[in-house]
Amino acid sequence: MSVHNFNSGPSILPLPVLEQSAKAIHDFNGTGLSILEIGHRTSHFQMVLDSAISSVKRLMHLDDQFEVLFLHGGATTQFMQVPMNLLDQDQTAAYCDNGIWGNKAYKEAAMFGNPVLASSSADKSHTYIPKHLNIPANAKYLHITTNNTVEGTQWHEYPNVEIPLIGDMSSDIFSREADFKKFSLIYAGAQKNMGAAGVNMLVVKKDILGKIQRKIPTIMNYQKHIEAGSLMNTPPVFAVYVSMLTLQWIEQEGGLAEMGRRSQERADLLYNTIDSLPIFQAKVATEDRSQMNAVFFIEDESLQNLFLDQCKEAEFVGVKGYRTVGGIRVSMYNALPLSSVKAMADLMQDFAKKHG
């Protein structure tokens, strides 16, 4: 494969997952039917769903206090669904504004209650994660975005709070070991580290549900999805299947310890390259650098464009920074081989030699 896929999401998936997915489109487990043609209320699909849920529970070391759901939509749906399920109109919740997505989650919550900002890094263009949080005594929960895909920052130690902690883990889910039990609710669109676009994974501690007065639309109601075992309506069958395969791949490769080792190795190589070459600048605070998305710049914009052009010529895909941030962004999710980061580092070295 000559293409190096640094897409920020949808992004690179493990080759065995792609091969197995394509096979299942021809014939799913010898049923004579495509995975796209099987009923969702069959033992065939139930096995897929059960397997995906078991993998999540094993990888996160979750006990029976937690439920795992696979739902339609992506994280943006959860920006609405979380406050809809957890916050009454006159209640308060605390949000960390550490980037574009956390900010969207905060704004959406204002439709369902009175969210307040526990912190904001807007003063420095979201290039750091504020560690001091102002959480009102009556806040029902604290919402954080564990990895900021656009700005390239990441929480490396989760905050300790007395109220339920909620994490949007869309862009660093299953990338390393962590104390997931600190969270009462975790959600993640699948299209980065755990599958294809079109499904949302949700982990929820049951004791936080059923505490509000609002009538919740059926399809948005976490409790009803739990009762229905993620089968309230036709689920996104194929997207759940790809998640199942990706989760199996993670386990087979050595689980989150190994994913964490690889993440660290990729990130070390890339950030060391940036730091050793003065032409490249990473503006993010060193201790908050994301292992998933490295965002950096070349001050001279024409040189930066030249670099992006050379990336394109080298078939490096998805390297242009997000439109609100600009610069260069190299996304390094679970399935990205170290060889792709090496290829990037080599190009950066060459470029610095010529233009540095």
Added chain:
Amino acid sequence: MSVHNFNSGPSILPLPVLEQSAKAIHDFNGTGLSILEIGHRTSHFQMVLDSAISSVKRLMHLDDQFEVLFLHGGATTQFMQVPMNLLDQDQTAAYCDNGIWGNKAYKEAAMFGNPVLASSSADKSHTYIPKHLNIPANAKYLHITTNNTVEGTQWHEYPNVEIPLIGDMSSDIFSREADFKKFSLIYAGAQKNMGAAGVNMLVVKKDILGKIQRKIPTIMNYQKHIEAGSLMNTPPVFAVYVSMLTLQWIEQEGGLAEMGRRSQERADLLYNTIDSLPIFQAKVATEDRSQMNAVFFIEDESLQNLFLDQCKEAEFVGVKGYRTVGGIRVSMYNALPLSSVKAMADLMQDFAKKHG
């Protein structure tokens, strides 16, 4: 292929669609990337989306008053999203309760306004479609389910009303020609006639939007999805792609005229077989019989179970009736070859000879 797929949804898809989908999982249009790995804000995916939308507009003969959206979720999401976008809390809308799904849509609307029933066929176990409708003068819209998948009834002529007509066409979309311009809003989960589970197609006449006071959550707001061209957030890329392929297949095969001819041919064969064999009873009113889902019974339950067992042995998939209705259900969507219906008719003939 020895399996005959009579699944009610997810259901049979055209073989060329499956082959092309599997190919795109290996390499999408020579990009060197899988369709599961491409960014949704690339020209690659924009072409997919544009092509799918163009096909819908051509097949339905829609002019520029209509927008076509591809959204996360299925029809169940629309049960909430329709009244959320079109109905204020103190307003009325009319619903036809002609089956389990229409009834769910009606109940969900009660969370957003004051829905009333324009008709109900509950008096006869939903075995017919009432033609006389009681629509309050102040109703903001009329909602119908054009085909009742579970009960096996179908609207063969859409009602003429002065208010916006809304159709859940999940189970008969693109199965025949119709005057789609009668509708102000059409929605359909893709997993029957137009693709794989995990995406919702929506056709909306723009002039019905923006008329209510409610603040609509961003991800549920039709107007915002129109502004964003179905790209407000990461769409279900692969499910949209499968829809695009299925829509192209429909056009290549001769469009809705040809789909309608095939639907009629399949339905004629199956219902003629039922009517000619006294052991089988179709309880649905003859003029309301669905061309998509034929529901019928064998009075003697042990014989009915025997018949279902024989279907299983013959590798006829998805023939058992829905749990609330029982009996036998043969779903005959666009991709079902006439030869499958012939195989079913042959089995019915044989069974009647032995047990009739």
